[in-house]
Amino acid sequence: MNYNLQDAMAGLIEVFHSYSGKEGDKYKLNKGELKTLLNEKLPGFLSASNDPMLVEKIMNDLDENQDGEVDFQEFVVLVTALTVACNEFFTGCEKEQSCSKKD
Template sequence: MSKLQQGMDMIIDTFYKYAGTDKDKSTLSKAELKELLTKELGEYFGGLCNDPEALNKILKDLDTNADGKVDFQEFITMLTCITMMCNKKVPKKK
């Protein structure tokens, strides 16, 4: 399996690791989202997750269908945006 395929599997596994802690195993609740952001993306979200207002804003911004949860597509959109922001900071190789 290529590194890219391994990375894709890791993203899928990570989402379902946290989505599986409550009754709905296909979405992230606010608590599950907070745990995922803190444990897996702490460098980017760690401090924000301790601020209830900031966490509510993150959830609202991610929750494009306004169901109060983050589904896999909404999660992938977030990861894509973060990856694009990180890519801008990495010096390009010649």
């Protein structure tokens, strides 16, 4: 696979701004916008958790300035953390050779 980092960055920016500002500040995600983004762009992420307060917990963790919204910089922290976790999972699987693709 050949991925272009610049395209990935542009995609991240585009995704954020396509959800931000539907309600309120156009440069920030409120809790509802964040939940919609997670449900639509990371299907299975919220449903994999049995915690009904997961979005609130994520919001509280990301919202460094405590304004009740997540700006782009705060959002990138979430994407980075998830990317690192995925990398560690797949790297661990490759080392153990225990991951197999299930059809």
